[in-house]
Amino acid sequence: MMFKPQRKIWRILYFVIGSIVFIAIGFSIWQNHQEQERYAQQNYINSNIPTLFVHGWGGTLRSERKMASDAEASGAAQRRMVIRVRPNGKIAVTGTIKKWMRNPLIFLRFDNNRAGEFQYAKWLTKVAKMLKSKYHIERLNFVGHSMGSYATVYYNMLNDNHKDIPRANKLVLIAGPYNGIINNGKQNQPITGPLAALWDDQPNVNHLKKNGEPAIIHPEYQILNNLKKHMPRQVRILNIYGDLNDGSHSDGVVTNESALSLGYLVRGRVDYYQTTKVTGPNAQHSDLHNHNLAVNRALTTFIWGKHYNMSSTSSQYNPMLDKMMNPSIAFKHGQDEANN
Template identity: 25%
Template sequence: MKKHTGLFVILSACLAVGLVITLLSLMQPKYPKAQSTHIPTVFIHGYNGNERTFGGMINRFQSQFDWASNTQTLRVDTDGTVNAVGTFDKDSLNPLINVTFASNKENLKTQAGYIKNIMTYLAEENHIKKVNFVTHSMGGSALTVFIALNHQNAELPQLNKLVYLGVPLAANDYTNKVKSQEKATAKMSQLMAENLPKSTALLIVAGYTSQAVGGDGSVSLESALLAEEIFKKSPIQTQIIKGEAGLHSLLHENSTVDCRIGQFLWSVPQTKLKN
């Protein structure tokens, strides 16, 4: 009798555990699926940024939403040498690569050189032909300078889609040779029109916390939206994040931004997300 009682208790416990697991599974939010493109996406932080700048977003894309795979971190030393942590897997779901700069307060031209080294590494070591970029703040500014300076280098990966989060694009960020803001913007627009492949699409995300602030607290709305002029010959989408969520440092920690990037890069159906 005791033997049967013990068996009943064990079976009841197993059933209870199974029921709890099932209920927890049903309670987990279901996220829409991403299309697998196999085109890697490279993340570039801004001034004084680090691996944590995009760490949360990358983790959400992989572990929470199951839209992509975190495959590699590339660290650029002060001399420009690129060192890899992890092994790039071209067959993974929408592979992600996080880039960090050891010297993270350099001028735009130096950072553009770092990005060129990254692109060279992607081509020679990872054998990548086409790439997406997600950038924040001055990381996007440096990428813009890189594009302007390296348009004739056919050995580097082709630019597929670009995401700019709170990227300052005021003309005086790029040159001091042209004193007129209007003329400098026109010059950069000409360079991008000549150098950026017409198939390269852009998503511009700008923050606007309040009328008094006029932007995200670090970058003015006007400066961020200059992208519409600079990249006017390319397919471009714009998203303005308003209120406290539009703070410069929160643009990469935002469910609306996650959703827009998912739609833009991997054709994720439109949905509301909870971080």
């Protein structure tokens, strides 16, 4: 009987210590959340413009989630909607977009993820019309990877600023094959049909002329070249490409010349255009959207960064991003000739 009071005291002690530990952990979590909120308020804009992620050839929602997760972790944005396009073009939506939402993210999945960039662009048009009519979205950012980048550019040239779709705002285009894709003979490449002809590029064969035009123009590039006058003028573009530094001057799938050939199409047309080169082993084509720190920092800063100034009356560059990424080419509409 004499040990019962001691046991009771120990139980109370355990409870008190456990409560203190629990409160300390809770306070630490709350403090970290507050610090993240302060950081986000200081560094990121508060906008209701959604950002739509467009995956590439063979891509899935996993292709987009890693980039989006890093944006969420930084406090810059939050995922709000998933749009799924069936092979027959029917659209299924999970989640919603409201005017009060801050920097909302939209994932886009094509069930037929090997339909190619031209079909992607048609489905993208259908999705955009739905976002405008049903969710009253007036402006839209885009993040594209690989064929998703080409599809985003093609979509914008096809539709310009048509009144039944949201106006395009900022485009982050990653590893876009605008003038050919390296024919590596991989099993996941199309070997028959019209898409097979698009895998027609080779490393160190093409080059860009002084005006940025490719010396060799592939059919898919000519399609964009024919439509370039319809690119919406208000669009701001960050073109991210990879170089493995292995002598191929490519990310293993897309050559630098193919990715950089976009400049000739939008020069003197869009409000702002800048390129960012990622180098080394992590610059491999698929790794560019796979928790790539350099890509994700550039993406997040460009779309949501408060200090990334692209106004026509102020400095073009964000010093933080310039110092970190060393972008190679930049111009604003009306100033491209002066920058040559």
